[in-house]
Amino acid sequence: MSRPRSFDETDVLEAAIDCFWARGLEATSVRDLAGRMGINGPSLYNAFGDKRSLFMRALEHYAVRSMRERIGRMERLPDPKAAIAAFFGELISASLADPDRRGCLIVNTALEVAPHDPEIAILIAAYLDEIEAFFRRALVRAAAGGDLAPSVEPTDMARLLLGLVIAVRVMARTVSDRSRLDGMVRPILALIQARPDIRTPA
């Protein structure tokens, strides 16, 4: 019974992600959203409730198809240290390749929305925890294989790596300079790559 929907929910959520990703929550108008999604205002409200609810749906969709996808792909690599390096390689290349400098929707939201919206802040904190947990698993795995310098403490290093993800994403929103981003992560990747049985070069 009832009239069927004229749009695919995943498709219009992707379009909503495009809007929110580039402009943020407040600066994106419902008319912008409806136009990009190819539907009318009332259809948007009927399907998603209000702008904030649509934003949360889009954020969740982004986290699955972007963040978790990359984490899952990296976690399948045999070498955990190479997985961390590849993670940042992809992150920097993707950030530099985007002419709109959109950065990361999660990081953007952490800064724009989280301080004023406790419910969304909880979502963001959980997503950031997932990234940190990925790094920690990789580091613990490397340490278990005897591949990590003992001075590298997995918990703190995972926090630092999460911080680097945030820093790369924020920097890439202002400047497009590969040497700057590469240089930022280089000392840390070198610290991780160092084998425990090889002395730090004098």
Place this chain on the structure above:
Amino acid sequence: MSRPRSFDETDVLEAAIDCFWARGLEATSVRDLAGRMGINGPSLYNAFGDKRSLFMRALEHYAVRSMRERIGRMERLPDPKAAIAAFFGELISASLADPDRRGCLIVNTALEVAPHDPEIAILIAAYLDEIEAFFRRALVRAAAGGDLAPSVEPTDMARLLLGLVIAVRVMARTVSDRSRLDGMVRPILALIQARPDIRTPA
């Protein structure tokens, strides 16, 4: 000749900083600004032109009284490595002590405004360069004093430290967890503090 202004420009700029710092450029209305600044809308426009011009004035004022003030104070410390550590100590404490989670106006602006406003992006890039340059000077000074491990390359490490500043400021907008922020900077500060004549503990 002419009627004198009823307000002090520095005072109202401080009030404008409070607004923009907490809510950003777009989310702060001219009525919010005028209310906090204690003046009327037309006075605001008469004195500052428009909202964006006021924002740039407030940003410049913030950079001087907040960023450069801290850099100048840290640079006067005799030990450059201690200056770097103290810089982050202050940064983290200030971030955690703010109940409004305002973070840093420069970092907030880098994420909110810079991608869509090339002129402001140039200002932000210059401010970030100042922070990076401060770290680089401190590292070069430490190296010249024989106090820095040779594996620490000042240029890249300065970029990394700038990244850490950004990361601390963004993280503190979402979570209030000192152990998280301390843990994030701990591996780097340990790397910098390590004396070149002392072997990394096995």
Place this chain on the structure above:
DNA sequence: TTCGTTTTGTATCGGACGATACAAAAGTCC
């Protein structure tokens, strides 16, 4: 005092915002 200049206060301007009322349309079920 009168003139000239700038600032201040009141009252808006047109437009964009988020969100809806309402009826026509497009389906399923009997």
Place this chain on the structure above:
DNA sequence: GGACTTTTGTATCGTCCGATACAAAACGAA
């Protein structure tokens, strides 16, 4: 073919936005 339900399209709703027009007010200059 009707009855029922949900979606769609049109036309708004009241509110807030950035920005001003205009005149009264407050000063220095003459």
